[in-house]
Amino acid sequence: MLCLKNMTDIAHNARALMAPGKGILAADESIHTADKRLSEFGVDSTVEMRKKYRELFLDAPGIEQYLSGVILFAETFAQSGEGGKTFPVSLAERNVAPGIKVDEGTEPFAENPDELITKGLLTLPERLKEFTERGAVFTKWRAVVRIDGERLPTSAGIVENVKRLANYARVAQEAGLVPILEPEVLLEGRHSRMRSREVVQETLGALFSVLEEHSVDRSGIILKTSMVLSGNKSGKIDTPEEVADDTLSALLSAVPKDTAGIVFLSGGQTPDQATENLSAILSLAHEKNAPWPLTFSFARALQQEALSVWKGDPEQVSLAREVFLERLKKVSLALAH
Numbered sequence: 570m571l572c573l574k575n576m577t578d579i580a581h582n583a584r585a586l587m588a589p590g591k592g593i594l595a596a597d598e599s600i601h602t603a604d605k606r607l608s609e610f611g612v613d614s615t616v617e618m619r620k621k622y623r624e625l626f627l628d629a630p631g632i633e634q635y636l637s638g639v640i641l642f643a644e645t646f647a648q649s650g651e652g653g654k655t656f657p658v659s660l661a662e663r664n665v666a667p668g669i670k671v672d673e674g675t676e677p678f679a680e681n682p683d684e685l686i687t688k689g690l691l692t693l694p695e696r697l698k699e700f701t702e703r704g705a706v707f708t709k710w711r712a713v714v715r716i717d718g719e720r721l722p723t724s725a726g727i728v729e730n731v732k733r734l735a736n737y738a739r740v741a742q743e744a745g746l747v748p749i750l751e752p753e754v755l756l757e758g759r760h761s762r763m764r765s766r767e768v769v770q771e772t773l774g775a776l777f778s779v780l781e782e783h784s785v786d787r788s789g790i791i792l793k794t795s796m797v798l799s800g801n802k803s804g805k806i807d808t809p810e811e812v813a814d815d816t817l818s819a820l821l822s823a824v825p826k827d828t829a830g831i832v833f834l835s836g837g838q839t840p841d842q843a844t845e846n847l848s849a850i851l852s853l854a855h856e857k858n859a860p861w862p863l864t865f866s867f868a869r870a871l872q873q874e875a876l877s878v879w880k881g882d883p884e885q886v887s888l889a890r891e892v893f894l895e896r897l898k899k900v901s902l903a904l905a906h
């Protein structure tokens with residue numbers, strides 16, 4: 570059993586991550602994903618350029634006004650920014666909690682190779698211990714759930730992913746860290762918004778029932794979820810009101826009210842779509858008196874515009890940072906209702 574002091578600290582840190590008006594930057598792209606993001610803008614993905622890419626965002630003056638935490642990738646966790654201090658240390662000094670992504674990507678599901686299961690449990694306790702000693706306050710694990718008509722996801726695929734999420738959450742709390750659990754229902758596909766709602770609901774229902782079996786304390790976990798949206802190849806662009814209605818109804822039916830918080834990923838929406846949908850969700854949540862605090866944990870929707878200004882050019886850093894801060898401000902305003 571977790572000692573009470575540990576759990577009190579974890580719950581306290583979870584609440585701090587959900588501070589009003591602030592959210593969490595997901596800057597935890599693995600090397601493969603960072604390569605993809607940088608190559609879109611003609612930037613070579615070397616260790617040095619990935620460090621510059623992280624500096625662009627993490628050393629931007631004023632981020633602490635909008636960010637309660639940043640999720641880092643292991644490579645970034647060990648690197649130092651412009652001031653010579655490691656990124657987790659310089660973030661913590663600005664009262665921005667450093668977090669660490671600890672899943673190790675995906676592998677095909679043995680029962681159905683069309684589905685992906687997240688791996689990384691084997692060495693998890695040792696890695697968490699090391700990151701805790703190096704200043705991590707929270708951690709994140711992402712599972713991916715792909716929709717393909719009624720064929721995918723399968724119940725067995727969902728169960729395998731949520732079992733691993735629950736195992737991860739348990740081990741993270743034992744290590745004294747707030748686990749962020751991210752079962753991402755992908756936007757890619759031709760599915761309807763109705764189908765997306767059904768899958769989000771089924772996934773979250775399965776997740777919370779396994780968390781209960783694993784005795785994970787919900788006062789010290791944060792759920793990172795997709796918004797409920799029509800697939801990006803469905804030909805349908807949902808209105809913010811439609812997104813808010815279906816997202817809230819899925820969350821209200823599946824997420825227990827004592828969960829410390831819920832954060833949204835952007836999932837490939839444009840920055841404006843993600844911001845407008847977030848605003849509609851927050852406004853409806855306020856109207857319906859939703860029981861949990863809600864905020865953002867975007868990667869692409871926060872970084873995309875600044876990356877397109879920066880493109881690896883040192884002379885564009887200050888303009889790109891202005892663009893980033895401008896987006897952070899808009900997203901943070903979307904939280905106010």
Ligand code: 5MM
Binds near residue numbers: 595597600837869
């Ligand atoms: C930043 O991307 C994160 C890591 O992805 P990979 O493991 O594929 O490199 C990802 O977990 C991220 O936190 C979420 O997908 C949210 O990002 P978006 O761009 O959807 O807001």
